[in-house]
Amino acid sequence: MNQRRFELLCAALLGFGQLFIMTGFDSESFILESVIHSIHEREPERISSYAGYYGQAVIYAFYMVSCIFSPSILAVSTPKINLVISAIFFTAFPLGFLFTNSYYYYFSSALLGIGFALFYQGQGGYLTSHSTRKTIESNVSLSWSVGCCCMILGSFILATITKLSSGEPELLMNAMNVTSEAHKLERRFSELEIKLLFTAFTVISIVGIITFFLMPSRDVENCIESSSEKKDTFTGAFKLTCSTIINPKMIQLIPLFCLCGLNTSFWLSVFPTAMSFTTHNSKLIYLPAVYSFAVGSGEVIMGIMISFLSKRIQNFGQKPTMTIGAVCVLIYCTLIHLSTATYAPMTPTNEEPILFHHSYLLALIIGLICGIGDCCINSVRSVICALAMPKRRPQAFSVSKVFQALASCILFFLSPMTPLYVYTIGLPFLSIIATFLFFSIAKRTQKMERKMTEGTRNAAEISKKLAL
Template sequence: MNTAKYQIVCAAILGFGQLCIMAGFDAESFILESVIHSIHERNPSLISQYAGYYGQAICYAGYMITCLFSSSLIIMTNAKTVLFTSAVCFAMFPIGFFFTNQYYFFVSSAITGIGFSLFYQGQGSYMASHSTRNTIEFNDSVSWSIGCFCLIVGSCIIGTITTFTAAEIPVQDVLMNSTLAKVERRYSDTEITLLFGMFALFSILGSIFFAFLPSEDVDGCIESGTMHGTPFDEFKATCATLIEPQMLKLFPLFALCGANISFFLSILPTAFQFNMNNSGMIYLPAIYSFGVGIGEISSIFFGLLPSEDVEGCIESGTKRGTPFDEFKATCATLIEPQMLKLFPLFALCGANMSFFLSILPTSLQFNMNNTEMVYLLAIYSFGIGIGEILTGFFISAMSKKIKDFALQPTLSIAVVCLCTYCGLVLASTPYDAPMRPTHEQPLLFQQSQLFILILAVIIGIVDNCINTVRGVICTLSMPSRRTQAHAISKLIQAATSCALFFLSPLLNIYYYTIGLPILSLITVFLFFPVSRRTQRMERKITTENLSKASARV
């Protein structure tokens, strides 16, 4: 197999692994607050009413803090060990629903956040060691597109479980006989046990597959899997990268990722299910989270990932230094001027992800006007998956024709589409839908299944574009601190998601639909100079290399 095909195979296998390990997390986020609400309704003393939101806030807090140290763990171990550990962390959360306990719930939420950070650290390290400068954009798009299939696969599992437990799902409040007797989507104990049992099973299988990951690096890779240095050095490098001007300009993108995932993964699905008008849509979560259920098992693809680096890769998979050195490097990178300029980008990643992955689905389900849309969540999830996949193929194709297409052009597409979908959400969603089940009317028009499908496709486009831009700029903008840049991007993303989830019980739809476009514009303002500087730096390096080659001849 030639080098080009080998890189594509590696990216594809990595994408399948991402599909599996993240599917359970996404599915849990879709239904978590609604599940907690159902448990609280039956036994108020067992768990807090808003534990779903607060648990996810704690998850992202753990995610944020671990990002400071995750690059140090790479120094002490390797990507294989980090990925295996992340799978174990993910498996601990769904197990808690067999014996619902508020203390275990919040502790396991924090551990899940740690696993989140470890997974992305291992993923970024592997991608850098199996890509070259000319193929990083294409490979990243291929990997991300495949991973996004989790939104299509999982709803089949949720739909199947919903079918088996349909008789236990209430769609009306038997204590009321008025025309408003509809209730929000409620989950029975049997349905909760089956759903989270599947998530736990797949997480355990995923950890087994991670244990068999090959660890040999590829010759000439961008970054070797064996790193040298101390954890403190790595932490300093991360802190230094944090204030780099190039990184600061990317902060809006990273924040958008965090906010967006918080919204669509938790807040929006909860709003859908708290919407009394959706009480008859028992398959709503299954539709929304299409592609989630069997995601955990796809960790087998991580086990099949070749570990040898690609010739001429951007960064070798073999690291040099100690974990302490890596930790110091992370701390130093954290305050690099270039890194500081990227903070809005990272914050955008977090805010956008929180919004469309949780807050927006919750709002759709809390909107009582959507009561009759039984397949609402499945349509929403399917649409996001389609948007992600088509965008991945589009960016991959355009990257071959237009140099650096995955930078300014892709971010521009993301911002335009983000402003569009925020406007549509603002016009069609009751203002208080993210916070509680509501009978309020939207500003302009009611939602329909076709509208939700179109909206979801646009959201998928935004998510793919933002994450592609973040991955590429972190790899290229700081050649000597790529590992730290990836860690810091996720730190800011997680911090944004954490803050958003803590505030979500207090925020109406206007805060999200106005705040995200503003943050995206700040991202563009700071990102474009960083991107142009990176391009000039690459041209300078290329010219110097050509001059040296000519001199030798």
């Protein structure tokens, strides 16, 4: 097998591992607050009604702290070890819903946050050790697009189990301990449906552990960053991470990193919860499945496009991709603003939207645009972290995740009291700021690369003349 095929194989396997562990997490995020709200309505003492939001806040709080230390862990281990451990932590989370308990729920949320940090650090290290400068953009996009099939797979799991359990009397309505008509019409999840869903998510996460364990670990020739050469100690890597946080380039990219966190958390959890809490949608029981399929399709389609166009258009994975991502955020936020009640993310409501109601078609359109935009924004973040600071790549990846996790953590803590328009107006505004600042960094990075290329070429010519 030649090197390019080996690179593609490694990127694809990394993507499949991501697919398996993220199928559960992403699908859970679509329905988590609604599932916990349903459990709380039946057994109030078992878990709090907003534990879905608060649990995700715990995830991102531990994710943020762990990101500071994850480069140090990578310095004394390998990307593959990080990926295997992260997959184990991802598996522990859905397992808890087979015996829902508040203590285990928050404990597994903390483990999942640590797993996130280990996964993304391992992912970045694995990609840079199995890519060259010429192939990094296409490899990142390939891995990301394969990984994002998790939402397509998750949509089939959601639809299938919803169909199998649709005969349960509790599926659409559960009037037990409920007196409000609005509450009788909200989307509910039965005990059977919850157990079936989270059993499936646990099993598929275990497949992710196996995939990461079987991945090849040999570095490719002329790779961006070797995983076998340990150039630093745990303490040295930690100090380097702390200094990277205050690096001017990283500070200028903070809006982009925050956009990654806020954007993903909004379309992954807040908006799906708003659809479930909208009483007009009570009969649209397949909305989470349709929306998940659309988001996954958008991610995959855009990932393939970036990979294809990056081979033909120089630096397509930077400014052009960022522009597409920002435009997508503006479009889908407008559609959500016009179709969703202001307080739908916070509580079940029968409030009328500004212009039109949700439908399967609208969920498909919004999900597709969300997926395209998210793929663009995450792709440019991965590329710029790999290129902007050549001597601190693990630290750059880690710092980007620190700010991403911080933004997500704040969002989930405030979600129970944040009206919809705060998101639908704030996200487009942030995306515009992030785009302008990213353009500046991308321009400087491209200049730096040209100088390095010219220096390498000149050195090669001098060596050639001396040899003659």
